[in-house]
Amino acid sequence: MIAFVLRRLLQAVAVMLVVSLISFALFNFVGDPINNMVGQETTLDERAELRRQLGLEDPIPLRFARFIGNALQGNLGVSYRMAEPVGRLILSRLPATLELSLAAAVFALLVGVPMGVYCGLYPRAPLARLFQAVSLVGVSLPTFLIGILLILIFAVHLNILPSFGRGEAVALGWWTTGLLTAAGLKALILPAITLGLFQMTLIMRLVRSEMLEVLRTDYIKFARARGLSNRAVHFSHALRNTLVPVITITGLQLGAIIAFAVITETVFQWPGMGLLFIQSVQFADVPVMASYLILIALLFVIINLVVDLLYYAVDPRLRLDRPGKAA
Amino acid sequence: MAMLRHARAGVWAALLLAVGGSLAEAKPFRFANDGDVGSMDPTFRNETFQLTFISNIYEALLRRDRNLKLEASLATEWKQVEPMLWRFKLRQGVKFHDGTPFTADDVVFSVNRAATAPSNMTGYFASLKEVRKVDDSTIEFETKVIDPLLDQKLVQIYILSKPWAEKNGASKSTDVTKPAEENHATRNANGTGPFVLKLRDPGVKTVIAPNPNWWDKAEHNLTEVTFSVIQNDATRVAALLSGEIDFIYTVPPQDTERLSKADNTKIMQGPETRVVYLGFDQARDELQESNVKGKNPYKDVRVREAFYRAIDIEAIKTRVMRGQATPVALMVAPGINGYVKELDVRPKYDPDAAKKLLADAGYTQGFETGMDCPNDRYVNDEAICQAVVAMLARIGIKVNLLAQTRTKYFAKILGPGYNTSFYMLGWSPASTYDTHNVFEQLLQSRNPAAKKGAFNVGGYSNPQLDALADKLEQEVDKAKRDAMIADAHKIFQKDFANIPLHQQALIWSMRKNIDAVQLADNSFPLRFVQVK
């Protein structure tokens, strides 16, 4: 166990280093932040001087070393765009992204699992076919279009839900939450649906096919033979067996949700890290971009580690390198 | 005596505000823009929206009225007493938001803060030799050369409280090159202006509330102002339509019609002082991005004229800009000193003549050229470039369009590399409202030592125009100066140095119950806003 954890941790460190190197190298190519930082009349000499002071003229390895050195001391630099310490900036946006991602995951599970169960139990029912067709829309339209269409319907035409922002957020220490106010909860609905739709479809399809498979196993046939009610067979036997892969996939998908939040946050002006990242890309705000990517990598590494450890804890028989279910 | 009168005026103003504020029905006001204010620090960035937002909190010695004319603000009188000496009388009895009194020391401090790196406003002070306090109510500016526009520039230089800045370690401007050192003035503000900063959540929202002790009589009736950032065009328009927002500052032109017809919204529009134009690389002997080798077709005035005549500016105006543009034939727009209406006549759109000009220049088969265009800088910039590409295709020019974000775009086309063959740029002489700025920055031959032609991306060069521009810089006689400007315009037009396209329209949109004053420089002072 210890050896396994150690190996995983080492891998995690390697991953982090590679990611930071790649993301850092990338920044040479996103453009020159200087022209965004100055007014139209700043002379070229002044621009060059600013570039020199920011260290943008130094060779890449030096800049990278400096960046990592500072980062290890908890200093992620100052945003070129907002003149704020990057660490604080990202930390202040983290709660919004995490709440949105969790809400999206919960939505995907709460809607996806029952729909999947139904489709698995009654694959030929008209309703099941409808579910399947409708859920496919979630993967057939780009997220940004779904978001805009939802805004058009629910904010502009029906005027019942807000079109942008987080509503009213309450501060709990450094964490801000929108879950405690009515305005905050209302503001969460459209972005969470937009973000969760894709995962919902995924989960529904996964549950359906797992159910179909499990229901055909001897184990279920045996349970039926013992005279258990349909209800008991379906829910305590079949569904329970289905849920292990579902939870695994959802866990792994959490990373994808956080990443896809970039688009949802842009459409809904949701004040999370993804929005911050996109704005920084447009501005070539290198310190923010680098820190975001590294933080995301860290999150993924942690999620993966936790999923692996859970696997290990729940079912030691499972081979650790068991191939992931094709989604 | 004068001092006393002004002090009394201040008291009266405060009283009037207090009374008026309780009588008129006051309202909160929510507005949105696609980008945020960079910082609360008044010298952080020399950019229109930044400066106009800050002007609600901080004030300068002078300000502009509803017609963009200079008027007294923290200074009550000002005069160019000698060619190189300006004297300002300061308003008395004014207090900063934190209660400290406004003094001559604050002015000297703030001007020096703005004039010293890492301030982003140092460009305004190229002519400044010294600013000094004469007595508690008088300030003098001594310049190195004659600077007839100094008062115009001071509108953008906001006054901070010296004790406040020094106490909080903000006595220098925000320096983004110093990691882990946040300037106190980035998130906090302490001005003398009509509004007080209540909450600053960078990139999300900023809340300000009226200053009950403001020296002037408030014309607005706002109780609280929330400024939100909504980057996505469609979302911003949706928020206005749904009533979550009262006012949007940047309106996508395609939505103006809908917003003007909707039940609850209206639009306000007028021409902006910025001119959007196309430029050619006329400096290199061979273009970087072309199939013409060994020579530069753009050095031939016939080719430049052919391009000019091939562009159907009316189609761009009606289709791409939806009517929200005013075509121009000069590099300056109406409202700028030195605009000459009689000269603002474009050569006729005539693709056949264009083809003939190309043939005369020896390009019967046309040629291939690169083109650089931003896609997030000017209104519909990429769409305009695309339309131009299609129009040029008809006279046989194959244009390879490269539309990029402003970040990459400016890095490519600006100096010292000037790596472009054909490009789009927009310019407004907003710091001085005078044509000379356009000549000096965009049309004079490049000369880094003399700080001329830095943004003359195409490297156009005509000694006659250079001489005229240099002469008019020192000319104080208005009539003579205007004549020189007109001559320079004519040279520019004869040379087809650039292709001016249009002034983009300034478009604001708001709920029907909002009254605002739209200024041609796109500044948006909240002190003119009324909610009915």
Add this chain to the structure above:
Amino acid sequence: MASGSSERALARAWDSDIAYSFRSSPLTMAAAAFTALYLLGAMLAPWIAPQDPFDLKQLDLLNAFLPPVWEVEGKAGFLLGADDQGRDVLSTILYGSRVSLLVGFASVVLAMLLGIGLGLISGYAGGAVDAFIMRVADVQLSFPAILIALLIDGVTRGLISAQRHEELAVFVLVISIGLSFWVQYARTVRGLVLVEKNKEYVLAARVIGLPPALIMLRHVLPNVLGPVLVIATINLGVAIITEATLSFLGVGVPSTQPSLGTLIRIGNDYLFSGEWWITIFPGAALALLVLAVNLLGDWLRDALNPKLH
């Protein structure tokens, strides 16, 4: 050869099975018909489209924003209206679909080749090679496709000049999307190889001294193709959507040669101004295409899943 004939028999059984389930599902047949029609339309675009929207000489800005032909201001020749540059929407859909399908197919094929190759090697070789490939896969899997694509696009933009990049945009997209999808194939193939490699026919082949590469290609590969095909079908839809999403983020093909995604992104700006056709028609085309492809994938998955028979 014994193995050859058994293979043929297997193929026959497969075919009939699939044919049966295909015939029994009208929805699948409809999806297949639509997909075929769509592919045909995209391929024949230069001959059937009313206009070549990539040829700028044919465009007239004065046609911009023409509504569909059945509306009052509609104009013959612009069946589904015109976009902001005066391009016929129907033509841009046909031509744009070529770009989208090219990106979709090519990136899936790239991911498939890469994934199958690495999966075969990983599963068959085992040991350190296996561990290394799978760890790389872990790293890759921990990054969502969209971020990987953004990273690759950013790097290539830096490596090649901007003008060249516009020309190469499609290839960059293919590589970006392709590289972010290979892991699924590799993991699936590896898992299947681990099962297959201990089966008797493989052991037998090994005993008679066939080289490993040959064994893999001739014996193991055919047996893993089924599941791979299922993933590929589903991925095709995801790849096309990813291309559209990247275009929303400003990383896509140039707007003078728009894909379906670029068209939707451009049209997005006109949703509130009443020119709904600029975005709704390409959006519907994209949705129907992805829907049809997904339905085919669903059917294929169920039809090929032995546990369901």
